[in-house]
Amino acid sequence: xxxxxxxxxxxxxxxxxxxxxxxxxxxxxxxxxxxxxxxxxxxxxxxxxxxxxxxxxxxxxxxxxxxxxxxxxxxxxxxxxxxxxxxxxxxxxxxxxxxxxxxxxxxxxxxxxxxxxxxxxxxxxxxxxxxxxxxxxxxxxxxxxxxxxxxxxxxxxxxxxxxxxxxxxxxxxxxxxxxxxxxxxxxxxxxxxxxxxxxxxxxxxxxxxxxx
Amino acid sequence: xxxxxxxxxxxxxxxxxxxxxxxxxxxxxxxxxxxxxxxxxxxxxxxxxxxxxxxxxxxxxxxxxxxxxxxxxxxxxxxxxxxxxxxxxxxxxxxxxxxxxxxxxxxxxxxxxxxxxxxxxxxxxxxxxxxxxxxxxxxxxxxxxxxxxxxxxxxxxxxxxxxxxxxxxxxxxxxxxxxxxxxxxxxxxxxxxxxxxxxxxxxxxxxxxxxx
DNA sequence: ATAGCATTGTTGCAATTGCAACATTTTACA
DNA sequence: TGTAAAATGTTGCAATTGCAACAATGCTAT
Numbered sequence: 243x244x245x246x247x248x249x250x251x252x253x254x255x256x257x258x259x260x261x262x263x264x265x266x267x268x269x270x271x272x273x274x275x276x277x278x279x280x281x282x283x284x285x286x287x288x289x290x291x292x293x294x295x296x297x298x299x300x301x302x303x304x305x306x307x308x309x310x311x312x313x314x315x316x317x318x319x320x321x322x323x324x325x326x327x328x329x330x331x332x333x334x335x336x337x338x339x340x341x342x343x344x345x346x347x348x349x350x351x352x353x354x355x356x357x358x359x360x361x362x363x364x365x366x367x368x369x370x371x372x373x374x375x376x377x378x379x380x381x382x383x384x385x386x387x388x389x390x391x392x393x394x395x396x397x398x399x400x401x402x403x404x405x406x407x408x409x410x411x412x413x414x415x416x417x418x419x420x421x422x423x424x425x426x427x428x429x430x431x432x433x434x435x436x437x438x439x440x441x442x443x444x445x446x447x448x449x450x451x452x453x454x
Numbered sequence: 455x456x457x458x459x460x461x462x463x464x465x466x467x468x469x470x471x472x473x474x475x476x477x478x479x480x481x482x483x484x485x486x487x488x489x490x491x492x493x494x495x496x497x498x499x500x501x502x503x504x505x506x507x508x509x510x511x512x513x514x515x516x517x518x519x520x521x522x523x524x525x526x527x528x529x530x531x532x533x534x535x536x537x538x539x540x541x542x543x544x545x546x547x548x549x550x551x552x553x554x555x556x557x558x559x560x561x562x563x564x565x566x567x568x569x570x571x572x573x574x575x576x577x578x579x580x581x582x583x584x585x586x587x588x589x590x591x592x593x594x595x596x597x598x599x600x601x602x603x604x605x606x607x608x609x610x611x612x613x614x615x616x617x618x619x620x621x622x623x624x625x626x627x628x629x630x631x632x633x634x635x636x637x638x639x640x641x642x643x644x645x646x647x648x649x650x651x652x653x654x655x656x657x658x659x660x661x662x663x664x665x666x
Numbered sequence: 667a668t669a670g671c672a673t674t675g676t677t678g679c680a681a682t683t684g685c686a687a688c689a690t691t692t693t694a695c696a
Numbered sequence: 697t698g699t700a701a702a703a704t705g706t707t708g709c710a711a712t713t714g715c716a717a718c719a720a721t722g723c724t725a726t
Binding site for chain 2: 319320321322325346347352353355358361362364365366368369371372373375376378379380382383385421423
Binding site: 637 | 702703704705706707713714
């Protein structure tokens with residue numbers, strides 16, 4: 243997976259950040275970033291540490307929306323952050339860079355090759371984001387829990403060309419991803435097992451029908 | 455809304471397309487484009503005419519996924535097209551440009567300002583796509599039809615700062631967008647009306663609660 | 667090693683939803 | 697303008713789902 247500063251030297255990275263008038267922030271562990279950084283069309287980059295975009299609904303249930311590691315990006319234009327339900331919190335001491343989005347789009351330094359590399363990296367990251375969201379929409383728009391699960395398994399198994407699907411997260415998180423109730427999902431998984439469609443062993447699901 | 459060739463002169467546009475080794479295709483009205491253009495990481499641009507991305511499910515139900523006008527873009531990396539259920543069909547005589555996606559990312563003509571403008575336009579279009587998809591996910595992940603409708607109305611009314619929401623498409627299309635059954639939606643809209651939350655007159659919905 | 671917390675599994679039940687079937691209204695266009 | 701197609705409205709019913717409540721298991725940090 244491409245990262246935002248790939249193929250840019252440390253020296254050019256420094257120049258780039260100067261040109262884009264990037265601002266640095268440091269946050270202690272377990273701090274809400276949004277309370278300090280006032281959002282208005284910005285792009286953020288995690289330079290050190292670890293953070294998460296968290297959603298807390300009106301019942302107090304917390305869900306992880308996105309995990310952000312070093313060189314991962316976030317922003318008003320590409321993440322769900324505007325809504326009050328969302329927050330960006332650090333899980334370790336974390337350093338971030340904040341860039342006004344318009345400085346990226348209106349930057350006149352077209353002749354600088356590192357700037358060009360930067361926008362192309364951004365383009366590729368955005369492309370991946372769009373693909374991921376299309377994929378999730380594809381799954382989530384199925385009408386029944388059974389069909390959501392089967393579509394998810396199908397996509398995952400095709401991706402790896404295997405009848406084995408390894409869950410990249412917990413079953414609880416899978417229910418969140420599919421936007422369905424966890425216990426209702428567990429029930430449907432049991433049905434699929436009983437009917438011989440799948441086999442589940444820990445986080446490994448085996449597809450017993452041909453679809454990969 | 456920004457278009458892909460904005461701020462690029464006709465002359466530079468021609469140069470750009472030569473550099474990117476763009477290919478031209480012409481299609482008669484009501485033609486499937488995917489049968490001619492073999493997909494493998496391409497970006498497509500509609501230069502003349504009108505086309506739609508259509509999904510036909512196994513029951514034969516057809517849904518409009520995206521409408522594509524002049525200067526609109528589509529592609530393997532940004533549209534749902536890989537799946538067999540999807541097709542791209544022309545509704546008029548239509549001309550398109552097809553560019554290998556890698557030619558955009560690996561293009562060495564960094565010094566050409568029109569190339570730079572092109573990638574920035576692309577960046578902005580992608581940004582909008584990501585925002586739209588985040589927005590739809592935000593709505594669609596609500597658990598009940600009522601909450602999906604209210605979230606949709608809330609977002610729309612905040613966008614325009616008004617208690618009036620004008621549906622930009624039919625109610626049938628709204629049900630598709632929300633990924634719910636049309637008649638179940640009609641039932642819930644009636645409930646919302648009866649309970650005094652909204653007023654519906656044609657495609658204009660009036661929010662009778664404070665939320666904008 | 668273990669206390670405490672997160673994850674997983676299960677089930678009953680009420681509420682929500684999809685679907686079928688149909689009537690009515692609106693729209694598009696020949 | 698007339699007509700076919702599309703959109704909208706309605707309702708019964710069965711199936712699906714969310715939710716609450718709980719037990720059991722797994723994981724992690726001190």
